[in-house]
Amino acid sequence: RDFVSVGCTKRRGSMCVLAGMATLYEEMPQQKGVIRAEHGPTCMVLRPLAGSPSRTKLTWLLSIDLKGWLPKTIINQVLSQTQVDFANHLR
Helix, strand or coil: CECCEEEEEEEECCEEEEEEEECCCCCCCCCCCCCECEECCEEEEEEEECCEEEEEEEEEECCEECCCCCCHHHHHHHHHHHHHHHHHHHC
16 A cells, blocks of 8 residues: 655644645556555644643544455444554653
8 A cells, every 4th residue: 555645733732733745646656566545634633631741642533445355344343443552662
Protein backbone atom coordinates (compact mmCIF):
# COMPACT_ATOMS: atom_id res chain seq x y z
CA ARG A 1 0.00 0.00 0.00
CA ASP A 2 1.04 3.58 -0.47
CA PHE A 3 -0.45 6.89 0.62
CA VAL A 4 -0.19 10.41 -0.75
CA SER A 5 -1.16 12.81 2.02
CA VAL A 6 -1.02 16.40 3.14
CA GLY A 7 -0.67 17.27 6.79
CA CYS A 8 -0.77 20.19 9.15
CA THR A 9 0.47 20.63 12.70
CA LYS A 10 -0.79 23.42 14.95
CA ARG A 11 -0.07 24.29 18.53
CA ARG A 12 -2.46 26.33 20.67
CA GLY A 13 -1.07 26.87 24.12
CA SER A 14 -0.40 23.43 25.57
CA MET A 15 -2.56 21.63 22.97
CA CYS A 16 -1.10 20.16 19.77
CA VAL A 17 -3.20 19.13 16.76
CA LEU A 18 -1.88 16.96 13.92
CA ALA A 19 -4.23 16.62 10.94
CA GLY A 20 -4.04 15.18 7.47
CA MET A 21 -5.85 13.61 4.58
CA ALA A 22 -5.26 11.94 1.24
CA THR A 23 -4.65 14.13 -1.79
CA LEU A 24 -4.03 13.85 -5.50
CA TYR A 25 -0.56 14.92 -6.63
CA GLU A 26 0.38 14.63 -10.30
CA GLU A 27 4.08 14.16 -9.53
CA MET A 28 3.26 11.01 -7.51
CA PRO A 29 1.05 8.92 -9.81
CA GLN A 30 -0.21 5.52 -8.79
CA GLN A 31 2.29 2.74 -9.37
CA LYS A 32 1.46 -0.49 -11.14
CA GLY A 33 1.09 -3.33 -8.64
CA VAL A 34 0.71 -1.00 -5.62
CA ILE A 35 -2.65 -0.27 -4.00
CA ARG A 36 -3.15 3.42 -3.22
CA ALA A 37 -4.96 3.64 0.09
CA GLU A 38 -6.75 6.81 1.18
CA HIS A 39 -7.32 8.43 4.52
CA GLY A 40 -8.97 11.51 5.84
CA PRO A 41 -9.81 13.46 7.50
CA THR A 42 -7.54 12.12 10.20
CA CYS A 43 -6.30 13.96 13.28
CA MET A 44 -4.63 13.57 16.65
CA VAL A 45 -5.15 16.02 19.48
CA LEU A 46 -2.65 15.96 22.35
CA ARG A 47 -3.25 17.99 25.49
CA PRO A 48 -2.23 17.81 29.15
CA LEU A 49 -4.49 15.55 31.18
CA ALA A 50 -6.75 17.60 33.46
CA GLY A 51 -5.41 17.49 37.01
CA SER A 52 -2.19 15.81 35.91
CA PRO A 53 -0.20 18.14 33.63
CA SER A 54 2.74 15.73 33.36
CA ARG A 55 0.45 13.26 31.50
CA THR A 56 -1.04 13.65 28.03
CA LYS A 57 -4.53 12.90 26.75
CA LEU A 58 -4.55 11.60 23.15
CA THR A 59 -7.70 11.89 21.06
CA TRP A 60 -7.36 10.21 17.67
CA LEU A 61 -9.80 10.34 14.76
CA LEU A 62 -8.82 7.79 12.11
CA SER A 63 -10.69 7.57 8.82
CA ILE A 64 -8.97 5.24 6.37
CA ASP A 65 -9.74 3.13 3.34
CA LEU A 66 -6.96 0.59 2.77
CA LYS A 67 -8.71 -0.68 -0.37
CA GLY A 68 -8.06 -4.15 -1.69
CA TRP A 69 -9.86 -7.42 -1.08
CA LEU A 70 -10.08 -7.58 2.73
CA PRO A 71 -13.59 -7.04 4.16
CA LYS A 72 -14.08 -3.70 5.96
CA THR A 73 -15.22 -5.47 9.15
CA ILE A 74 -11.82 -7.16 9.47
CA ILE A 75 -9.94 -3.97 8.59
CA ASN A 76 -11.88 -1.98 11.22
CA GLN A 77 -11.08 -4.54 13.93
CA VAL A 78 -7.40 -4.57 13.05
CA LEU A 79 -7.17 -0.77 12.82
CA SER A 80 -8.76 -0.25 16.23
CA GLN A 81 -6.22 -2.66 17.76
CA THR A 82 -3.45 -0.89 15.85
CA GLN A 83 -4.51 2.42 17.43
CA VAL A 84 -4.36 0.85 20.90
CA ASP A 85 -0.92 -0.64 20.15
CA PHE A 86 0.34 2.72 18.88
CA ALA A 87 -0.85 4.51 22.02
CA ASN A 88 0.81 1.88 24.21
CA HIS A 89 4.10 2.32 22.33
CA LEU A 90 3.91 6.07 22.92
CA ARG A 91 3.98 5.41 26.64
